[in-house]
Amino acid sequence: MDRHRPPLSAQAWRAFAYSVPLAFLAFFFVFPLAEIVERGLVTGGGESAWTVLTGADTRSVLWFTVWQALASTALTVLVALPAAYVLGRYSFPGRSVVWAVVTVPFVLPTVVVALAFLAVLPEGLQRGWAAILIAHVFFNVAVVVRVVGTFWARLDPRVNEAAATLGAGPFRRAREVTLPLLAPALSAAAAIVFLFSFTSFGIVLILGGPSYSTLETEIYNQAVRIFDLRAAAVLSLVQLACVALAVVTTTRLERRLAVRGQLRAEQDVVGRPRTLGEKAVVASSLGGLALFLGIPLAALVERSLAVGGGHSFEAYRALTQPTASLLATPWEAVINSLLYATAATAIAVTVGGLAAFAIAGSHTRRTRALDGLLMLPLGASAVMLGFGFVIAFDRTPIDFRSAPWIVPVVQALVAIPFVVRIVVPTLRAVDQRQREAAALLGATPARVWREVDLPIALRALTVAAGFAFAISLGEFGATVFLARPDRPTLPVAIYRFLGRPGQLNAAEAYALAVILMALTALAVFLVERVRVRRLGWF
């Protein structure tokens, strides 16, 4: 280090950390959003916004979006509760492995999940509302198991015993004690599942078939297939309003349900299953979940090998050959995805990391506003981002639609909220006394930051990078708008293959999905190695 250069003053550093993410968001998020508002409400011929809004098509799409999201949420909670109970109440060999494995579906790209259910469902059920619901349950079960299971593992079991000594049977104990105490975790998990199901794109697009459309897929249809930009913009605004309403409602609900109970340390709560009955409950809950999660993925692998009556690697070998389905060989799609995801990860970690330092470092209204702004891309949905990019960056000098960096930027935008949510709590958790101790031992403020904050931040940033990579790799909703036909990513290539008839096309789609699944699993596996303790529910 250069000893003579004066260190960047803390204030200048904070201003830098604050303004870079702000400028990034203003240009790549607020500007396209404003463009959507303008296109939807002001310019752009065709029908008036009101006509689109009140049309029968819009109403049926909105209705389907809402009820499938509600049904998906309810089903997910029902399927997840037994496993959450077992993980929250019992310790057994391999518990931490189960804990990690149960998370796998959640990090899988939606396109992979959709293909897994195409592979496993019988002919008649492959497309339609039932397929959508079951795929949503598969995708989201991890959220409920992790959020509720973690909380359950800290609920004092003696409260339940107290109810028993007061005359409450098992059923009443569940209804009057356990459920109300679990309510905060249950509602938080349900809110997340509802939002994911509401804005789900890849699953609905692939499994919905022509007759089932949500707001998200309808925006895509209007913009890309029918080319009615006015309708797409209006639907985007409806989507945004619905998500905002859902977020406000669930936040209120969570605040009302919050119970200030004493939570206990996990090791005081969980115990070995003792009786035969308890062991049966543990085995059947986990076994059932393993089958539900494992069978579709196994079917996906099986289908990628099924070519011409037997099983072979024919489809994998064909990936290096040119195909009528794409303007590139499928193998190039793998390379594209890796390059794009690497670039997106670099952008997301830089911008998200700077934002996290700004947010964690102070509690002013300014940084809280940045925090909120950074979360918005989550709710705005990937399809909206892609659509916004297409209509915002379509004129000189900002015609970036075919620029090679535009795909990584939009993928980074999707990943940034996750990066911030992983890094901020870690930075905030740094014990102030550690900094004080370092200072008392003679460290200058810059040195304190380097010796105390940075090592902790690096670990969190590594974890965040892994997740950003996995998210970018599987990103579909925004990328499908922006990826050039000659430079498809894996999810886009898979989708193109599905639109083509023929057994080899299908098998190549499954083969690409298997590769995508393997790459994602590898990224998450490496992250799990780095991470020593659980950070939030990710």
Added chain:
Amino acid sequence: MLRVENAGVRFDGKTALDQVTVEVAAGEVVSVLGPSGSGKTTLLRAIAGLQPLASGRIVLSGHDLASVPPHRRGIGLVFQDHALFHHRDVAGNVAFGLRMRGRRPQEIERRVAEMLELVGLRGYEHRSVATLSGGEQQRVALARALAPAPRILLLDEPLGSLDRLLRDRLLDDLTRLFAEVRVTAIYVTHDQAEAFALGNRVAVLRAGRLVQVGTPDELWARPADADLARFLGQRTLRDGSIVRPEAVHVTSADGQGNGVVESAVRQGGAVRLRVRLDGGDTVEALVTTLEHPAPGDRVRVQIDAMEVERSS
């Protein structure tokens, strides 16, 4: 009323409770005294039905409870650290057992008011339990357990988490309350003073085994073995005789005498002296005067022969 017969409990192959037999008569309070890990809590949980027995049986009013689940036993339990329902207010906690028994709302309201009056928390009905102090939470837990009029009340170190001053006050309140409602109870504690203050009889547990059952006077006068005597604060001499502090008289000796003071600790009104006799034995004594010998002083020790227990 309640009879525990040869009760045994095992955890992962380890014996937590071994052949314990205790009986509690109607209207009687039995204290269970023992150090931590002695099986006191396990005994209570077994009686409440929260812990299955490996052997023996528990009989309440002539009925074997083996096949009766906890919620049908009609046994009240006050938990260590209270285990209150944080999602309900004070009244909601106290009313819980009454609602489970399907009592009418007016009756529940009356009974809740009566219970809160009894424990000195009138007007606390709609307070959140999270806002209460430790002592107040303790009283709510007691009111909750008493409200459905259980056949027998079990208390698991109810004062364990409170500070000393509060503990002394609540101990007085409990003594008064037990007399008032004529409750049949088992009171578990590791504190000798609490056990003696509340129990008509005291059962001493050690390592899952019952050491002795008797009135406080019987225990003090004839502890079953040397370990119990030491646990109670009595000293065993080399010849096997047991010396209680009140049998030891210490006077200052100006360099003469037959022992040296090793420590002097003030405990309220009295000072507990530990004195090493020239013969090698150590005895303890209580001095109630303001002036007392200091560590290192030579003192004259006389032991009242009438008060010494010869071990047989």
